[in-house]
C-alpha cells in the first residue's frame with residue numbers, strides 16, 4: 076500500500092515519500108506528515124531477535140513506500156555500518172534502574188547520526204526516482220550537533236552541496252571544532268551572529284522565497300533540508316524506539332505488551348515526536364516525557380496550553396536544546412487539531428507574527444500521552460554527579476536533563492513503569508560541563524586537558540570523532556549576520 080504525505084498547512088497536497096524528502100519543507104511553509112500513521116505489521120515477538128538494520132527496515136518500509144526493498148535495504152546498510160563503534164548501533168545501558176538508549180555511537184557522537192547517516196542515501200535515491208537533474212543544496216541550521224552530523228553525512232556525496240549555519244557563541248568548543256574542520260569539496264560552514272532560532276528562521280525564509288528558488292533553479296540548484304523538519308530525518312528515528320522495546324523484551328527486562336515510558340531531552344521536538352510515532356505504530360509506550368533545559372518553552376506549553384517564545388533566550392550547558400521555536404511541534408499540533416490544516420496554519424501564523432499561540436481545551440486533552448518537566452543548570456549538573464558517584468556511569472548534559480526530569484516525574488506521579496531515557500550525546504562532546512559537574516575543580520581547566528581526565532574517570536576510550544579534531548586544521552572561517560544568510564548562500568553558489 077502506498078503512503079502519501081501532506082503538508083500540516085495544506086491537507087490537499089499529496090506527495091510521495093521521496094518527493095517529500097527532496098523538498099524538505101512544503102511550499103506553504105508547512106511540514107510533511109504521513110496521510111495516515113502506519114501500524115507495525117510484525118509482532119514484537121518477531122522483532123525481538125532482529126539486528127538494528129533489520130528493525131530499521133521493518134519500520135522504514137512502512138513510511139517510505141515508494142522505495143523498493145533493494146533501495147531501502149541498501150540505504151540502511153550504507154548508513155548503519157562500521158561508522159558506528161558498536162554493532163548494536165543503539166545499545167541500551169541499564170544504570171540505577173533506568174535504561175539509557177545510547178544514540179551517540181555514530182561518526183559525530185550525537186544522536187543526529189542516527190538519521191543523518193542515512194538521509195544522504197535516501198536523498199540521492201529520491202533524486203534518481205524523481206529524475207532530478209539539479210544539484211541539491213542542503214541548507215542546515217544547527218544548534219551544534221545537526222551541523223556536524225549533516226556535514227559528515229553529505230561530504231562529497233555526488234549531486235549535493237551542503238551549507239551549515241551555526242550560532243557563533245552558542246555551541247561547545249568541541250562542536251565548533253568538529254564543524255570548522257570538516258573536509259569535503261561540497262561543504263561550507265558559517266557562524267551566524269545570532270542564536271539558533273535566528274539561524275533556523277533564516278533557513279526557513281530562504282526555503283519559502285520562491286523568487287530565490289527560481290533564480291537558483293536557473294543555475295541548476297535546488298534546496299533541501301537536513302533539519303528534522305525533513306520527514307527523512309524523522310522516519311529513521313522511529314526505528315530506535317522500536318528496537319529499544321524489542322531489546323528490553325529480548326533481555327527479559329519487560330514482559331510482552333508491558334508498557335514503558337520514554338524520556339527525551341528535547342529541543343526541536345524531533346526525537347520525542349519519533350517516539351510518539353513509534354507509539355502510534357503500536358509500541359507499548361505509555362508516557363512520553365518531554366524534558367527541557369532552562370529554555371522551557373515546551374514545559375510551559377504542556378502546562379498551560381500556550382506556546383510563547385517571547386522570553387529570554389538562555390545559553391545553557393545543553394546547547395543543542397537551546398531553542399525557543401520547536402519546529403516539529405507543528406506536526407503534533409496538526410494531529411491534535413484533528414488534522415485541520417487551516418487551524419494549524421492559523422496557529423503557526425500566530426507564532427510567526429506575535430510569537431505565541433494557544434490551543435483549545437479540547438486539543439489539550441489529546442496531549443495526555445505527554446508529561447513535561449525541565450531541569451535547571453544546577454539540577455543537570457547534580458544529576459551527572461549523582462549518577463557518576465553512585466554507579467560510575469558518565470552521561471552528557473543533554474541526557475542528564477532527561478534523566479533528571481524522568482526522576483522528577485517518577486517521584487511526582489508514582490508511575491512505576493520502566494523508563495527508557497534517550498541518551499543523545501557522548502559526554503566527550505560536552506567534556507567541560509560534564510567534568511565540572513563531577514568536580515568543581517575542573518572549572519579552570521582547558522577543554523582539551525579534560526579529555527584525558529574524562530577517559531580516566533569514565534573508563535571509556537576517546538571516540539574517533541574526538542581524536543579526529545585533536546590535530547585537524549580549521550578550514551571554515553565564514554561569519555555573517557543573521558539577516559544576510561541569503562546573500563551568503565548566493566555568493567557561495
Ligand SMILES: *Cc1c(COP(=O)(O)O)cnc(C)c1O
Pocket residue numbers: 185186187220221303340341342343344345346347395396473474499500
Ligand atoms: C538535537 C539534540 C537534542 C534535541 O533533539 P530534538 O530532536 O531537536 O528535540 C538533544 N540532545 C542532543 C545532544 C542533540 O544533539
